[in-house]
Amino acid sequence: MAFFYMKMMNSECTHGSNPSRLFLGTSTPLNSLGSNPNPNRSPINKNRVQIPHASHRASSYVASFAAFAMLTRSVANDVLTVGKELRTLADEFIPREYQDYYIHEMKKIIRNKDSEFIIVIDEYQAQSNTTDEMYQAVETYLGTKVNESCIRKVNVCKNKETLAITMNEDEEIIDEYDGIQVKWRSTTKTERSDEIKAEESGLKLHMIDADYHESKTVIIDNPMTFKTLAIEPELKKMIMEDLNNFKDGKEYYRRIGKAWKRGYLVYGSSGTGKSSLIACMANYLNYNIYDIDLTDVDSDSQLKNILLEMPSKSILVFEDFDQLKNQIGEKTCSRLFNFMDGIWSCCGEERIFIFTTKSINALDPTLLRPGRMDMHIHMSYCTFSAFKQLAFNYLELEDHRLFKRVEELLQSVNATPAEVAGELMKYKKDVTMSLEKLIAYLEKKTRL
Numbered sequence: 001m002a003f004f005y006m007k008m009m010n011s012e013c014t015h016g017s018n019p020s021r022l023f024l025g026t027s028t029p030l031n032s033l034g035s036n037p038n039p040n041r042s043p044i045n046k047n048r049v050q051i052p053h054a055s056h057r058a059s060s061y062v063a064s065f066a067a068f069a070m071l072t073r074s075v076a077n078d079v080l081t082v083g084k085e086l087r088t089l090a091d092e093f094i095p096r097e098y099q100d101y102y103i104h105e106m107k108k109i110i111r112n113k114d115s116e117f118i119i120v121i122d123e124y125q126a127q128s129n130t131t132d133e134m135y136q137a138v139e140t141y142l143g144t145k146v147n148e149s150c151i152r153k154v155n156v157c158k159n160k161e162t163l164a165i166t167m168n169e170d171e172e173i174i175d176e177y178d179g180i181q182v183k184w185r186s187t188t189k190t191e192r193s194d195e196i197k198a199e200e201s202g203l204k205l206h207m208i209d210a211d212y213h214e215s216k217t218v219i220i221d222n223p224m225t226f227k228t229l230a231i232e233p234e235l236k237k238m239i240m241e242d243l244n245n246f247k248d249g250k251e252y253y254r255r256i257g258k259a260w261k262r263g264y265l266v267y268g269s270s271g272t273g274k275s276s277l278i279a280c281m282a283n284y285l286n287y288n289i290y291d292i293d294l295t296d297v298d299s300d301s302q303l304k305n306i307l308l309e310m311p312s313k314s315i316l317v318f319e320d321f322d323q324l325k326n327q328i329g330e331k332t333c334s335r336l337f338n339f340m341d342g343i344w345s346c347c348g349e350e351r352i353f354i355f356t357t358k359s360i361n362a363l364d365p366t367l368l369r370p371g372r373m374d375m376h377i378h379m380s381y382c383t384f385s386a387f388k389q390l391a392f393n394y395l396e397l398e399d400h401r402l403f404k405r406v407e408e409l410l411q412s413v414n415a416t417p418a419e420v421a422g423e424l425m426k427y428k429k430d431v432t433m434s435l436e437k438l439i440a441y442l443e444k445k446t447r448l
């Protein structure tokens with residue numbers, strides 16, 4: 001078994017010149033200790049585990065590492081008794097708030113027989129921009145293991161009057177813990193930094209399953225912005241102001257003692273732009289969208305793990321919640337609400353929850369309870385001002401003699417923005433023809 005300790009540039013961080021990230025991983029399937037690992041397989045692409053950021057003293061983490069090695073060994077020795085072993089060892093060694101997390105991860109690894117995995121430890125905590133204690137603990141520990149014959153970097157820690165000797169790049173350290181040989185490696189080469197660059201290049205939709213594997217990540221090319229979204233201008237203004245207040249609200253939320261999160265209920269018929277609004281919000285805030293599959297969630301800790309795994313600056317979407325609720329059942333639903341309202345909601349910051357539904361009447365009143373959803377957004381059928389926005393988007397048209405007729409028709413017929421956009425797109429080279437076709441379409445609807 002080998003652990004990898006990788007140091008790498010982290011373009012997410014804004015601190016100093018070389019913020020780092022540690023990777024601690026196995027290169028051997030845990031259930032087959034002693035078998036030959038494939039040296040060509042990079043551990044970077046395997047199960048990735050982001051350690052929840054620290055609030056404990058460094059010594060807890062050293063204990064966690066020790067426990068981790070023991071857990072790994074117990075898994076390798078006896079898979080059948082692993083559940084019990086994990087719980088006992090976790091009780092003994094792992095800080096309480098991380099126990100479920102560790103156990104969940106270990107079980108995941110065991111289920112996946114050919115598993116390799118990595119634990120990622122960032123040098124800086126994303127939310128508070130302070131140095132991560134676990135990172136420091138490992139770095140200090142490795143400082144005692146380095147090969148003294150090498151010339152190396154010595155860090156003088158401000159305020160601490162201590163010298164920290166750190167590993168050189170690409171240096172390997174063979175270590176042993178309780179009979180298990182481990183290898184630490186430090187490197188600046190980073191597949192992860194390429195990944196991060198890719199992440200930064202577009203709006204991403206992450207689909208997370210109940211085992212909170214990030215099962216699929218799709219880069220969505222949805223350029224919808226508040227400039228192009230066709231809704232009533234007052235509503236647009238209200239949503240944008242709300243998002244601005246939320247984004248700048250760190251101090252405010254802290255002062256009033258509330259978790260820095262916001263819930264939106266977006267409702268309206270199919271084609272009124274609910275998904276477009278979500279894409280628009282994500283583009284505006286530069287957040288990623290997480291589409292979470294809750295159908296297989298069957299315990300509190302599983303749900304907690306999924307939700308705690310969500311990074312800050314994320315939008316968690318529960319689409320067609322009335323239907324989803326039928327699939328996931330009452331229990332999961334109330335677990336979700338409890339999470340959102342309860343103490344756990346304070347873990348993680350800058351999170352937006354969006355629930356959508358085609359019919360607000362089909363929703364459980366508990367979701368509509370005051371204080372649960374901060375804002376209810378009704379996506380209406382196409383109004384005249386929404387039509388003008390669509391005409392501008394699709395035909396670059398600000399005014400036309402046929403607008404009057406379209407306005408009259410939209411007052412008496414329910415047409416969604418998607419329907420109107422569809423008609424406008426058909427003859428985009430001839431604007432008059434395009435409007436005439438739209439008018440014919442709306443007139444036909446009035447007769448239905």
Ligand SMILES: Nc1ncnc2c1ncn2[C@@H]1O[C@H](COP(=O)(O)OP(=O)(O)OP(=O)(O)O)[C@@H](O)[C@H]1O
Nearest residue numbers: 229230231269270271272273274275276417418421
């Ligand atoms: N308000 C809108 N502004 C601009 N374009 C819109 C709007 N509503 C719908 N569209 C257009 O119609 C398409 C479909 O809309 P969208 O998927 O956002 O509707 P929806 O309400 O989420 O529908 P569903 O409930 O069926 O998922 C969008 O890709 C967009 O091109």
